[in-house]
Amino acid sequence: MGRKKLTPPFQLRPGVRISAKQQAEMQADWLNKQEMVRICRMLHQKNLVAATDGNLSLKVGDKLLVTPSGVNKGFLREEQILTVDQEGRLLEGEGKPTSEMALHLAAYRLRPEVAAVIHAHPPLVTAFSIAGVSLEDFVLPEVVMSMGVIPTAAYATPTTPDVPASIRELLLSYDALVLERHGALTVGVTLMDAYNRLEKMEHAALIIFSALQLGKVQPLPPREVEKLLRLKMT
Numbered sequence: 001m002g003r004k005k006l007t008p009p010f011q012l013r014p015g016v017r018i019s020a021k022q023q024a025e026m027q028a029d030w031l032n033k034q035e036m037v038r039i040c041r042m043l044h045q046k047n048l049v050a051a052t053d054g055n056l057s058l059k060v061g062d063k064l065l066v067t068p069s070g071v072n073k074g075f076l077r078e079e080q081i082l083t084v085d086q087e088g089r090l091l092e093g094e095g096k097p098t099s100e101m102a103l104h105l106a107a108y109r110l111r112p113e114v115a116a117v118i119h120a121h122p123p124l125v126t127a128f129s130i131a132g133v134s135l136e137d138f139v140l141p142e143v144v145m146s147m148g149v150i151p152t153a154a155y156a157t158p159t160t161p162d163v164p165a166s167i168r169e170l171l172l173s174y175d176a177l178v179l180e181r182h183g184a185l186t187v188g189v190t191l192m193d194a195y196n197r198l199e200k201m202e203h204a205a206l207i208i209f210s211a212l213q214l215g216k217v218q219p220l221p222p223r224e225v226e227k228l229l230r231l232k233m234t
């Protein structure tokens with residue numbers, strides 16, 4: 001069995017040797033960064049972020065891969081992704097980690113099973129929170145079955161320690177939160193998992209927004225919501 005070829009830019013100079021273990025680690029690191037770039041492009045294409053908005057992270061062993069601050073997510077490149085330790089200190093890469101680093105670190109501390117965190121500014125989800133309308137009041141059955149109701153964390157000044165404090169209670173029970181007047185936070189065991197929650201959240205907000213334009217919207221009776229929540233548990 002031949003060794004797998006390294007993906008650029010990990011072609012080493014002639015004469016430089018690395019162990020098979022190092023080679024495998026470099027390859028895995030590159031694949032993780034490729035996945036992060038793919039999700040960043042999706043966030044940008046789906047209008048879930050604009051310009052340099054939003055940030056995402058992936059837990060790999062005792063380290064985190066994080067997006068840098070001030071980079072447009074539609075144009076992020078693998079080599080711009082930074083590696084930090086569990087306190088958010090820079091280990092590898094050039095640039096400054098995301099300004100919402102503390103939010104990501106808090107999510108991993110609160111939920112040890114979580115391996116991916118995404119923070120974005122989905123327009124309709126954010127608009128609902130500015131208008132003071134909670135997504136919790138308008139239930140879509142399949143959204144409840146896949147991720148429960150979507151609560152809103154109280155307003156906190158972006159990039160300050162108030163943001164991680166605002167999510168503490170809710171994140172213990174939910175995988176997708178609205179951040180009042182700011183955006184959304186989703187977590188998952190994979191990046192795709194966290195991304196799907198975010199996409200679904202904004203899609204649900206679009207459906208609810210459309211329904212509200214069409215006429216009077218009836219909330220789903222609480223007993224039906226309970227039934228859905230029981231189905232989600234099983």
Ligand SMILES: [Zn+2]
Binds near residue numbers: 121
């Ligand atoms: Zn933000």
